[in-house]
Amino acid sequence: MEEDIRELELRAILEASNDNIVITDGQGKVLRSSPNCQFIYGMKNEELIGKTVDELEKMEVFSPSVTKRVLQEKKEVQVMQHTLTGRSVMATALPVFDESGEMIRVISFSHDLTELRQIKEDYEELRAKMEYYQSEIQELRDKEQHTDGIVLKSKEMNHVWQLIQRVAPSDATVVFLGESGVGKNVFARAIHEKSSRSKEAFIEVNCGAIPESLFESEMFGYEKGAFTGANKEGKPGLIELANKGTLFLDEVGELPLNLQAKLLKVIQEKKMTRVGGTQPKQIDFRIIASTNRDLAEMVKEGTFREDLFYRLNVVPITVPPLRERKDDLLQLCEYFLGMFNEKYGTDKVLHATTIHEMLDYSWPGNVRELENLMERLVITTENRIIYPSALPFHTKEARSVADEQEAEETPEQAENLQEAIQNVEIRWLKRAYRQYKTTYEMADYLGISQSSVVRKLQKYGINS
Template sequence: MDNYSLLMREIEAILRASKDNIVITDGYGTVLRVSPNCESVYGKKASYLIGKTVDELESESIFSPSITKVVLKEKKHMQVMQHTPTGRMVMATGLPVFDENGSIIRVISFSHDLTEIQDLKEDYEELQAKMERYQTEIQELRENHLDPADFVVKSKATQQIWQFIQRVAKSDATVVFLGESGVGKNVFARALHHGSKRKNESFIEVNCGAIPESLFESEMFGYEAGSFTGANKKGKAGLIELSDKGTLFLDEIGELPLAVQAKLLKALQEKKVTRVGGVKTKNIDFRLIASTNQNLEDMVKKGSFREDLFYRLNVLPITVPPLRERKEDILILSHFFLKEFNEKYETNKFFHHETMEEFMRYPWPGNVRELQNMIERLVITAESRTIYPNSLPFYAERETAEQLFAKQKNEPLEENHSSLQEALDYVEKRWLKRAFKQYKTTYEMAEYLGLSQSTVVRKLKKYNINAKMN
């Protein structure tokens, strides 16, 4: 066997053994040899490709684009990404072979199939996003540990709620938590889930006020691949679907626009979802919990909340009173949060007894959330280990709320404010005005007040504080 025949056999063996697709052309771009696996990549047999030019094959979208043409033009090693007729994504690498005069006599290209790698990458990214979500839920569950020894049940009102939760947790009845922003409705919702038979399954919390109406359907129900521009090509499960076998918690349910309420009601009644752009209906087994800081019955009367949705939610209503009405909880919550933030920031700070007295006097319009935010701020900013009352942002106005009310017109409290609610509204309005002066956006105001941004916007409208903010 002469050297030429031996060389040809070696080339054939390499072409057959290679896992990559190999194409060899002459210096004019005519295909001379291809590896047998070209059919699985380009959808054409070797006999079809051999003898054709890369210009012809590119015009047929078989080589899209042709790496050989790029190499012939640039006269050097090149790489391009190709999309093949079989739906594959390949990395094509082209190498020029020169003669003694520097002319290209051959172009050898290797096409490595990256489709599986790309699919794995997308699967990994999707899994990573899910893991981040689940890790957040796990962390929140840890932070809101629901053992009765840690759960704050000092006041009689809180004890009654805790006992009621323990009684209804084992059922699948719908529960709606009512109360002002920041009273801890989401913590009670988690306690309910933790005590149920679904405690080892997912707890999906949805802030209904945070999802734009235009995105609500795709976020809640999910979508199939290619449903709209920018959609994940594999589709996406909605929040309702993710709650299968677990608990779906709809926070701030009163914030939903009427058009969205109708879509949600059908899914809650039938416990079935159809993804956007899909035709298949999927049964979802979940326990529904909701919460709101609004009076849903009044909203029903005004026509801003569907009556049928109200009765669907209002199976077991639980009212969580504001912090000012359960002052016994203030001290124990304060020490609970102080311990938490001392550990978080590796400090060892403690309250002066007068600081605690100020805590007891203060009406806490932002409720538990405001108290928690306040204590975190004090742990971070207090210069000494002892947290003195002059560190409190409201300490500069040493007058109590009652004194402020009476001072407004230098009149007794009972003449100046006809009811407790009027007095509370007065304090709330003062705090909103103060936040409005100090901060530029409603998001910063919400952080300062310990409220949600949507609640701040609503209260600004309520008191006609015309904030030109985001």
């Protein structure tokens, strides 16, 4: 009776268990198995019972056999199995001994890890895709950081760029404020290229470069015979050429007061009449302006019309000077150096001390000054390495240190091979002495022993 109860209990456990349980005798013959083994191993209970684990392993029902390992090692074993149904399971088996120490049973149970393994593979694939997309995004960001000379490394310039992207699709009037040379014209063109007018003309007018006597005829054009010396066929003005496109008024603060009223009327009515003409023409254009002057102060002084100021000052964008965004300087140097190296077929590079001096400089001419300087350095310097002495603002204080380094890295004349070797050795030692704090670090950098470093420093008097 008691045996019948134990049999019922064992059967209930096997049927209720979520694990895949297999019980064998001491020789590896299957005595019992749980019903869900069919799902994992692909064989019904009646097909498993009576077969040995050797037979089942040869049939590739599971591989390797965890029970077989227990029979050999006589201790608990855990292995990863692959089954006939193509699943992956973690199998654990343990021996059962009688009172005399003889192994009479082996009980194994396994957990299906197929879904977990698939999740892991999916995760790895997703992570690989994420890394790929991140590298693609970074590449796009890097390209965006060098758009037509626009560098967006600094927080200030990123703010300007985000504002430009927001206003570009609209037809709102934008006025760029900032010092001369900060790149206001580059940003104006960027707005045009990102707008719906990008396929039409971008007409740039330097308001300070056109003589007052010619400004009206240049801006509005003229009809044939309008005045002595005029083109016989007449001529369209710059405003007319900007039809459907963008009219960029650079240095708008230089406009004479009497011409500001005429420009205001055109902006308000989007109509203009050529000099000597009688029929007004409807013109569709977007206005972008720029100035390095304080227009609000000019309004107070009476040198700039208040109504024109408010017409232009719809979206004011201030471009910070280069001295306030030193984070952009290195990238701008890289951009212009690469551009002029390609233009002139050279391979010039900036020495580290040159970069330090450029970072300390105030750049009153801003990006324009930097661009012109980089072109000059690429053309005029003889050596591949551009040293601080080539800079027009090279200071006397920095000259001694920089010249010493320049001399150190410039090949010296030697009378024989031994002297030439010593010169090279001295240059390497001086470079290591500058860059590292201890002789152990210097030794690691130079690839020699620490004692050799100490001896050579003493020999050449470098640490004196």
